[in-house]
Amino acid sequence: xxxxxxxxxxNYKIDKxxxxxxxxxxxxxxxxxxxxxxxxEQANAIEDLVELIKLLPQNSxxxxxxxxxxxxxxxxxYQLERLDAHSLALDLYMQTRLPPARERRIRLFEKSxxxxxxxxxxxxxxxxxxxxxxxxxxxxxxxxxxxxxGQSIPKKTKTATLKQHLQLLQLADVSGKPFNVEEIVRQxxxxxxxxxFYVENLLISGLFGLWLWPEMFRGIDGxxxxxxxxxxxxxxxxxxxxxxxxxxxxWRCLDEGLHKEHILSVWKEKKGTTNHFxxxxxxxxxxxxxxxxxxxxxxxxIIFARLLFDIKNNRSGLPDxxxxxxxxxTYRMIEVKGPGDRIQDNQQRWLDYFTANNIPAEVCxxxxx
Numbered sequence: 001x002x003x004x005x006x007x008x009x010x011n012y013k014i015d016k017x018x019x020x021x022x023x024x025x026x027x028x029x030x031x032x033x034x035x036x037x038x039x040x041e042q043a044n045a046i047e048d049l050v051e052l053i054k055l056l057p058q059n060s061x062x063x064x065x066x067x068x069x070x071x072x073x074x075x076x077x078y079q080l081e082r083l084d085a086h087s088l089a090l091d092l093y094m095q096t097r098l099p100p101a102r103e104r105r106i107r108l109f110e111k112s113x114x115x116x117x118x119x120x121x122x123x124x125x126x127x128x129x130x131x132x133x134x135x136x137x138x139x140x141x142x143x144x145x146x147x148x149x150g151q152s153i154p155k156k157t158k159t160a161t162l163k164q165h166l167q168l169l170q171l172a173d174v175s176g177k178p179f180n181v182e183e184i185v186r187q188x189x190x191x192x193x194x195x196x197f198y199v200e201n202l203l204i205s206g207l208f209g210l211w212l213w214p215e216m217f218r219g220i221d222g223x224x225x226x227x228x229x230x231x232x233x234x235x236x237x238x239x240x241x242x243x244x245x246x247x248x249x250x251w252r253c254l255d256e257g258l259h260k261e262h263i264l265s266v267w268k269e270k271k272g273t274t275n276h277f278x279x280x281x282x283x284x285x286x287x288x289x290x291x292x293x294x295x296x297x298x299x300x301x302i303i304f305a306r307l308l309f310d311i312k313n314n315r316s317g318l319p320d321x322x323x324x325x326x327x328x329x330t331y332r333m334i335e336v337k338g339p340g341d342r343i344q345d346n347q348q349r350w351l352d353y354f355t356a357n358n359i360p361a362e363v364c365x366x367x368x369x
Contacts, residue, residue, distance in 0.1 A: 029061050029065055032057060043079065046083050046085050049076055052076055056069065056073070070096030073095050077093045077101075102130075103134065103141075105121055106121050106141060122142060131238075161352070168367075168369060185320075186321055196334075199282075199318075201315060202283070203283070203322060205277045206282070207292075208304055209275045210270075212247075212277075217232070218244055218246070241308060254304075259300065264285070264289070290324050291324070291331075294330060294331040303359070317344065317349065319351075319361055335351065335362070351363065
């Protein structure tokens with residue numbers, strides 16, 4: 001068995017990677033899955049893979065172990081695919097919902113001419129995607145599969161993100177060091193009546209972390225291996241929300257206009273306490289108050305919903321700048337692109353989302369004078 005270097009915290013056994021085992025059975029099942037993963041690296045024939053399948057535990061003892069088992073199912077199934085053992089691969093993919101299991105099943109159904117099965121599973125996936133990446137892949141498959149079945153799919157209305165082009169001077173600080181392009185654009189837009197800030201992912205993520213704090217750090221069984229964690233262990237898992245039904249009260253807080261008081265109260269109470277989303281050196285009270293004054297609660301709710309849908313992938317890619325108009329209680333977000341720079345995929349997804357939800361965001365392309 002693998003030496004995990006276990007130590008104790010309260011009633012839990014924990015390894016050096018902060019995996020929690022509450023019983024010897026859980027530890028042994030984890031070790032069994034690790035051993036199977038190592039054996040998979042040496043399995044080159046269908047017979048070897050079939051033997052590994054026989055050794056897979058039928059029932060996982062915890063959700064964490066089920067995810068590990070699901071990942072192993074996907075890895076073995078993909079090896080079987082490569083060896084053209086499609087029936088065996090399908091059986092394994094059906095044992096887990098962990099991506100890319102459903103995507104691979106759709107592709108195998110399509111390859112075998114079972115287009116109706118592929119279409120039905122595709123509809124299920126689009127209706128209830130596991131994460132952003134799975135949804136994106138499904139939307140790419142849909143037109144091709146629809147064409148084979150003679151189905152029509154609603155075309156997405158393309159709404160263009162607002163763009164502007166600026167020719168600016170390359171500025172430098174007093175020592176002669178050039179400013180980056182985001183700071184140059186920030187200075188260009190910044191006025192006393194409409195202050196502009198270089199925030200990138202820090203402001204929205206910080207507001208999200210303050211808003212979510214009570215549920216993020218709720219004492220969920222198995223979520224904390226030590227009292228100094230910046231986030232719970234299930235932060236990026238699909239059951240994060242289902243484990244915390246009281247998140248509904250935080251949505252009501254936004255609906256009822258109580259979010260400003262809530263977020264500022266958490267900021268004052270928790271200032272300096274580690275939180276994966278909150279960068280205290282950046283998130284000053286004055287900036288929070290200005291943001292909450294200018295960003296409508298409904299916009300925050302729309303943005304937070306996308307973050308919660310897939311925290312791991314969606315917490316990056318937010319626009320570089322934000323400009324506030326306190327007199328009119330409005331704002332705009334600005335993604336800055338210097339010469340030769342292009343919009344990244346995660347940035348484009350946010351921009352498309354903002355446009356679809358009437359949230360003010362635009363792209364500023366800069367060239368030098």
